[in-house]
Amino acid sequence: MEWSERYGLGIARMDETHREFIAFCNELTAAAPEDFLARLDAFIEHTAAHFEQENRWMEAVNFPACHHAEHDRVLDVMNDVRRRVEKGDAFLGRRLLEELPPWFDNHVDTMDAALAFHLKEIGFDTETGALPESKSACGAQGAPFVSGGPAMC
Numbered sequence: 001m002e003w004s005e006r007y008g009l010g011i012a013r014m015d016e017t018h019r020e021f022i023a024f025c026n027e028l029t030a031a032a033p034e035d036f037l038a039r040l041d042a043f044i045e046h047t048a049a050h051f052e053q054e055n056r057w058m059e060a061v062n063f064p065a066c067h068h069a070e071h072d073r074v075l076d077v078m079n080d081v082r083r084r085v086e087k088g089d090a091f092l093g094r095r096l097l098e099e100l101p102p103w104f105d106n107h108v109d110t111m112d113a114a115l116a117f118h119l120k121e122i123g124f125d126t127e128t129g130a131l132p133e134s135k136s137a138c139g140a141q142g143a144p145f146v147s148g149g150p151a152m153c
């Protein structure tokens with residue numbers, strides 16, 4: 001995978017994390033068989049932190065289109081593959097590497113793009129985790145009504 005400007009969503013911390021995701025994916029692709037599990041562990045650790053970071057932001061702004069569950073699903077798949085690779089199923093590890101790039105493309109284009117757009121719209125500061133003064137009073141209470149149900153975060 002290669003970083004491309006089309007992945008840039010205009011939130012520095014998010015873009016940096018996505019650059020790192022691509023780097024971890026590439027390192028795992030290039031890993032020798034004996035290093036594969038260790039590289040996969042590092043990739044999973046980074047991905048867990050990547051998803052937790054976005055989950056925190058979505059929770060902080062009560063994001064109506066929260067995609068916490070999608071993050072959990074993908075992390076479950078990665079951990080399941082990790083267990084199978086440890087038992088000797090190297091093929092499944094390679095399959096994961098075929099499936100992650102198209103998943104990432106689509107995820108950035110849709111779910112993360114929607115989140116980035118929303119965070120920029122409301123002026124959320126991803127460095128401090130703070131909403132601007134003028135938005136903080138109504139944000140937490142208004143969003144569930146916009147989404148038509150309880151927030152999923």
Ligand SMILES: [Fe+2]
Binds near residue numbers: 018050054112
């Ligand atoms: Fe992301």
Ligand SMILES: [Fe+2]
Binds near residue numbers: 054067107111112
């Ligand atoms: Fe995401």
